[in-house]
Amino acid sequence: MYQFSGKLKTFSLALMLLGVLGIAYGFFSTPKTIEEAKEIIAHQSSHGDAHGTTHVTEESNAHGSNDHHESASGVHGSDTHVDKEMSAHGAHNDDSHAEHVLHQLQNRPWSALYVPLFFFLGLTLLVLAFYAAQRVAQSGWSIVIFRVFEAITANLVPTSIIMALIVIATAMHFNHLFSWMTPGTFDPASPNYDPIVDGKSWWINTPGWVIRSIVYLLLWNAYRWIIRKNSIKEDTANDGGKTYKFNYNASVVFLVVFMITETLMSWDWIMGLDPHWFSTLFGWYVLATLLVSALTVTALVTIYLRSKGFLPAVNDSHIHDLAKFMFGFSVFWTYLWFAQFMLIWYSNIPEEGTYFVARFTEYKLPFLAMVGMNFVFPILLLLNSDFKSKPWFVIIGGIVILAGHYIDVFIMVMPATVGGQWGFGIPEASALLLFVGIFIYATFSAFAKAKPIPEGNPFLEESEHFHYYNIEHSGESSDHH
Amino acid sequence: MESSKVIHALYNDDEILLDAVKAVKAKHHHIEEVFCPFPVHGLDKAMGLAPTRLAITAFMYGITGLSFAIWMTNYMMIQNWPQDIGGKPSFSWFENMPAFVPIMFELTVFFAAHLMVITFYMRSRIWPFKDAENPDPRTTDDHFLMEIPVHNNEEELTALLSATGAVEINVVDKH
Numbered sequence: 001m002y003q004f005s006g007k008l009k010t011f012s013l014a015l016m017l018l019g020v021l022g023i024a025y026g027f028f029s030t031p032k033t034i035e036e037a038k039e040i041i042a043h044q045s046s047h048g049d050a051h052g053t054t055h056v057t058e059e060s061n062a063h064g065s066n067d068h069h070e071s072a073s074g075v076h077g078s079d080t081h082v083d084k085e086m087s088a089h090g091a092h093n094d095d096s097h098a099e100h101v102l103h104q105l106q107n108r109p110w111s112a113l114y115v116p117l118f119f120f121l122g123l124t125l126l127v128l129a130f131y132a133a134q135r136v137a138q139s140g141w142s143i144v145i146f147r148v149f150e151a152i153t154a155n156l157v158p159t160s161i162i163m164a165l166i167v168i169a170t171a172m173h174f175n176h177l178f179s180w181m182t183p184g185t186f187d188p189a190s191p192n193y194d195p196i197v198d199g200k201s202w203w204i205n206t207p208g209w210v211i212r213s214i215v216y217l218l219l220w221n222a223y224r225w226i227i228r229k230n231s232i233k234e235d236t237a238n239d240g241g242k243t244y245k246f247n248y249n250a251s252v253v254f255l256v257v258f259m260i261t262e263t264l265m266s267w268d269w270i271m272g273l274d275p276h277w278f279s280t281l282f283g284w285y286v287l288a289t290l291l292v293s294a295l296t297v298t299a300l301v302t303i304y305l306r307s308k309g310f311l312p313a314v315n316d317s318h319i320h321d322l323a324k325f326m327f328g329f330s331v332f333w334t335y336l337w338f339a340q341f342m343l344i345w346y347s348n349i350p351e352e353g354t355y356f357v358a359r360f361t362e363y364k365l366p367f368l369a370m371v372g373m374n375f376v377f378p379i380l381l382l383l384n385s386d387f388k389s390k391p392w393f394v395i396i397g398g399i400v401i402l403a404g405h406y407i408d409v410f411i412m413v414m415p416a417t418v419g420g421q422w423g424f425g426i427p428e429a430s431a432l433l434l435f436v437g438i439f440i441y442a443t444f445s446a447f448a449k450a451k452p453i454p455e456g457n458p459f460l461e462e463s464e465h466f467h468y469y470n471i472e473h474s475g476e477s478s479d480h481h
Numbered sequence: 482m483e484s485s486k487v488i489h490a491l492y493n494d495d496e497i498l499l500d501a502v503k504a505v506k507a508k509h510h511h512i513e514e515v516f517c518p519f520p521v522h523g524l525d526k527a528m529g530l531a532p533t534r535l536a537i538t539a540f541m542y543g544i545t546g547l548s549f550a551i552w553m554t555n556y557m558m559i560q561n562w563p564q565d566i567g568g569k570p571s572f573s574w575f576e577n578m579p580a581f582v583p584i585m586f587e588l589t590v591f592f593a594a595h596l597m598v599i600t601f602y603m604r605s606r607i608w609p610f611k612d613a614e615n616p617d618p619r620t621t622d623d624h625f626l627m628e629i630p631v632h633n634n635e636e637e638l639t640a641l642l643s644a645t646g647a648v649e650i651n652v653v654d655k656h
Binding site: 342383385469 | 536580
């Protein structure tokens with residue numbers, strides 16, 4: 001049995017504490033009034049801060065032409081700068097601009113919390129879905145790491161609770177993350193009335209959004225609770241495979257539920273941040289991002305636990321397979337990312353193009369760095385079969401992939417909530433630390449609660465002898481097969 | 482010194498063949514060739530064959546294809562005749578790059594796949610109308626054949642091979 005070491009526990013608790021302190025600081029240092037926001041704007045322009053000035057010139061040139069802007073993005077005109085709140089206020093005078101910036105600044109600590117929350121909730125969910133897929137596919141290789149998958153899914157519980165709290169806080173107008181929740185958006189008599197969003201109000205309305213969010217979380221957690229309980233039961237069941245078959249059927253049902261809820265979740269929690277924009281493959285795209293991250297995290301946790309000697313049955317071929325999945329799904333992510341980007345870039349319909357214009361003008365560095373980190377780097381590092389079975393290569397690749405996909409979620413969320421007022425400072429870093437801490441605590445304490453090998457699984461023997469013909473295992477002679 | 486005689490040992494099971502190969506290698510006899518009706522997993526390692534470098538050639542062919550696609554799109558669409566086609570920016574290659582990605586991808590795959598296959602044919606000496614080099618037609622159906630050159634050690638080899646479970650042992654002149 002694995003023992004959750006005191007050192008690791010202290011480390012994760014320290015991360016959480018540091019995270020909470022930093023988040024509190026983030027909320028504390030947010031401007032409360034328009035006057036404070038105006039001061040910050042003045043400060044930004046006088047210092048010629050890149051983000052601040054870009055934003056200001058864009059606002060002032062909203063109806064004029066801007067050569068640099070045209071050539072950079074290929075899209076121009078006022079559509080680029082249509083902002084729900086700005087146009088709702090009507091005028092582009094100083095006060096409405098300051099109010100707009102104030103909302104963005106007030107959103108920053110919330111977004112800083114929301115990005116790693118969604119990232120960790122999502123990757124945990126995808127570990128659960130991948131695990132269900134392994135059961136349904138009756139895969140022979142992955143049985144010895146089933147308990148690693150299960151342990152990681154323990155992170156679903158705390159992240160779901162925090163997500164539920166954020167959902168409720170958002171619905172109660174503690175923040176302005178979702179612009180369609182602005183009072184008056186659906187009221188024709190209000191100056192905030194938005195006919196486009198109103199046309200979608202059958203789907204994006206607060207009660208429906210909250211109910212759906214809670215339903216997704218409940219469904220996922222229900223499967224995770226059932227499968228964990230019955231997987232442990234499988235160890236000692238000895239009932240002619242009855243428990244195993246039950247787990248199989250539960251996983252089949254979950255995969256169907258998962259595919260539907262995952263798509264809806266990506267609309268509600270991410271695409272809803274830009275209620276004027278829509279994309280049909282968005283659900284798949286979010287899935288791909290989270291799936292790569294899920295497999296990377298699984299590989300890293302497996303390598304860690306194996307290095308500590310708790311997974312003696314995991315050999316280099318298992319690591320090789322995980323790395324192959326990391327590689328393959330990195331390419332899959334790139335395919336979907338590019339398919340979405342290129343279709344919108346090519347036809348350049350203004351109502352779709354704004355999404356990438358906002359990202360390409362204000363988030364150019366992370367936007368381009370992400371493609372390098374999520375595609376070029378893994379494809380060059382993990383192409384070689386020998387490299388894929390070397391743990392330290394997988395760790396290096398994994399860290400870059402995880403950072404890249406964190407940036408991906410960052411770029412999905414931030415432009416819609418904080419726009420040009422983004423940065424990676426104390427609020428963002430602390431929120432990330434908080435969720436890393438929660439992840440470590442949840443994963444390793446769950447791993448300590450069950451046998452590290454699922455002894456009752458009928459494919460266990462096959463998994464223990466799993467050997468990919470092409471690679472030689474470390475500490476093994478070449479004629480051993 | 483080139484041997485003029487070889488031993489053909491026939492087996493009818495791939496597991497027995499694999500053990501026989503290991504036994505012959507343990508006695509430090511050179512195995513000229515093994516003929517099998519289907520791939521036997523682990524045979525290359527048992528015989529001590531060097532790993533293939535075909536994947537490395539494929540990678541280089543892929544890079545060649547990618548370079549060719551970049552050069553072609555840049556030359557045709559940007560340098561030679563930079564027309565305005567439906568408002569797509571043709572001022573520089575990078576501005577219009579997303580439109581070229583599909584052809585870049587396909588040419589990379591095309592070059593990597595086809596040139597690697599041709600490399601395989603050339604290295605394996607396979608082409609249409611080539612005379613088959615099959616010592617015994619049964620090896621394409623249900624028999625495995627191990628070929629060992631003889632250096633005045635015919636009896637010793639015969640004894641060793643019959644001990645490994647060969648169903649038939651023939652000493653033949655090599656043409």
